[in-house]
Structure formats: C-alpha cells, structure tokens
Amino acid sequence: MAGQMLARWLDCGLDPSRVTVLRPSGRAVAEGVAVLTDYPEKLEPGTTVLLGMKPYQLADVAARLAPLCRADTAILSILAGTPLASLRAQFPAPQSIVRAMPNLPVGLGEGVTALFTDEATPPESRAQAGALIEPLGLAEWIGDEALFNAITALSGCGPAFLFRFVDALARAGEAIGIPVDQAARMALATVQGSANMAARARVSPATLADQVASPGGMTREGLNVLDADERLLTLLTDTLAAARDRGEAMARGA
Numbered sequence: 001m002a003g004q005m006l007a008r009w010l011d012c013g014l015d016p017s018r019v020t021v022l023r024p025s026g027r028a029v030a031e032g033v034a035v036l037t038d039y040p041e042k043l044e045p046g047t048t049v050l051l052g053m054k055p056y057q058l059a060d061v062a063a064r065l066a067p068l069c070r071a072d073t074a075i076l077s078i079l080a081g082t083p084l085a086s087l088r089a090q091f092p093a094p095q096s097i098v099r100a101m102p103n104l105p106v107g108l109g110e111g112v113t114a115l116f117t118d119e120a121t122p123p124e125s126r127a128q129a130g131a132l133i134e135p136l137g138l139a140e141w142i143g144d145e146a147l148f149n150a151i152t153a154l155s156g157c158g159p160a161f162l163f164r165f166v167d168a169l170a171r172a173g174e175a176i177g178i179p180v181d182q183a184a185r186m187a188l189a190t191v192q193g194s195a196n197m198a199a200r201a202r203v204s205p206a207t208l209a210d211q212v213a214s215p216g217g218m219t220r221e222g223l224n225v226l227d228a229d230e231r232l233l234t235l236l237t238d239t240l241a242a243a244r245d246r247g248e249a250m251a252r253g254a
C-alpha cells in the first residue's frame, strides 16, 4: 500500500532524493529512492515518517524508531485497526500523529483516504498531512475515530469487494453462456464505464439504476432479484460489518 502512495507522489513530482524507504528485504523501490535495511542513526528535523508495515509489527518497529523521533517528526500511519492512542503510546515525542486509511487506487490518484488526528497535532501539521494526501484522490477527514474501522471497511477494503463483484459479474455471464474471455472483458468495462458515469452524474446511483431499467423491460427483472428482501444490501452490510469487526478486534490486540 505504501508503495502505491509513493508511486503517486513520485508521479506528481516528489523529488526521490527526499525519500528514504526502510524495508528488511532491501529491494529497490523506485529510481533515486534510497532503501535501507536497518534504522538510520538519526532523522532529519521535520521528517515525515509513513508507517506502512503490518499492524502487528507496530511494537517492534516503534522500539527502534521511536527513540529517533523528535517533537517535530510527523508520523503518518496507515496501519489498519491501530488507534491513535496506541500510536501516541508507542511514539511519545512527535506532536503530529495522523491516522490515514488509503485504498489501492491511490496509485492512480483515484484513491480514497480517510484521515483522523487529535488535538495534540498542531493545525499546521494537520494541514500538511492533508496536502500530502490530496494528490492521491479523495481525502476525507473523520471527526469521530470510533468510525474509523467502519470507514476502513467501506473504502479501504472496498476495492477488494468491487474486484470480487467484477469477477462474479463475469462468472455469472459465463454461467448463462457468454464465452469466458468476452464475459471478463465486458464485465470490467461495464463496471468501469458505469463508475465513471456515476461519478459525473447529477443524480444518485440509485436513480441511475432506475434510469437503466426500461418499464416492463429486462433490467427491472434483474433488479428485482438484487432487491428481493434487500438481498444485496444485506449482503454488503454483513460484508462491511465483518471487516469492521476485524478492525475492532485488531485494535484490542487480537
């Protein structure tokens, strides 16, 4: 995920010589970006540190990284299910700690990133974090951290659910006799075109769905299947709730 964010920042003109990546594998990231396999001796004043490892690695990483941090180090964490209080406990020195939850299309500048911080982060640092995220796509500040796992379920995990939907649409097409390659191409292009259309439309996706459905026609019969007993809504509510609940469990250390 962090690699997608970096790719977009570099595409938008970030000077690669200003970036250092720490990754145990030492694998190259991008031309001109320094890669370290171990922690540096110090951090430059005003460094922004993006935490992009797995959430369960927080304590191990903080044990080495926190002593290098100063009051003017800014922490940006993309760790799912990791509350701001946990980050503050692990990184006592930095004033600015921001929780971010991006999704994978940030690499194209078409992502969604939820942001949250607390009163200890100075307003100018909050603005800097917002400016950093802005080229990645839609940025949404969240007022209540209690919603962060729900928001992660919707937009952070959302691409996976959409990819699953595209795959299912293609396989359903195949199930009713469309050749497999053709069904895959047409399902993806249908979702892409429809998403672009919905993004530009003046009316809601619900209204657009009704506009596709000619009275007494084919689409209405299909929508009736999705809508029966709110089948699709129930399925998606259960999906988001399961993802959200995993975030809550991760926050409890499970």
Ligand SMILES: NC(=O)c1ccc[n+]([C@@H]2O[C@H](COP(=O)([O-])OP(=O)(O)OC[C@H]3O[C@@H](n4cnc5c(N)ncnc54)[C@H](O)[C@@H]3O)[C@@H](O)[C@H]2O)c1
Residues within 6 Å of the ligand: 001, 002, 022, 023, 024, 025, 052, 053, 054, 055, 057, 061, 078, 079, 080, 081, 101, 102, 103, 104, 156
């Ligand atoms: N994948 C997503 O769509 C997504 C979206 C939002 C947030 N996240 C968050 O991003 C984080 C990484 O998830 P991912 O899916 O990108 O996994 P990943 O396995 O692709 O990336 C993990 C990265 O951590 C690095 N790493 C491993 N050990 C490390 C260490 N000891 N110190 C520093 N770096 C280390 C690895 O080099 C690797 O680049 C997680 O905290 C996850 O919650 C992921």
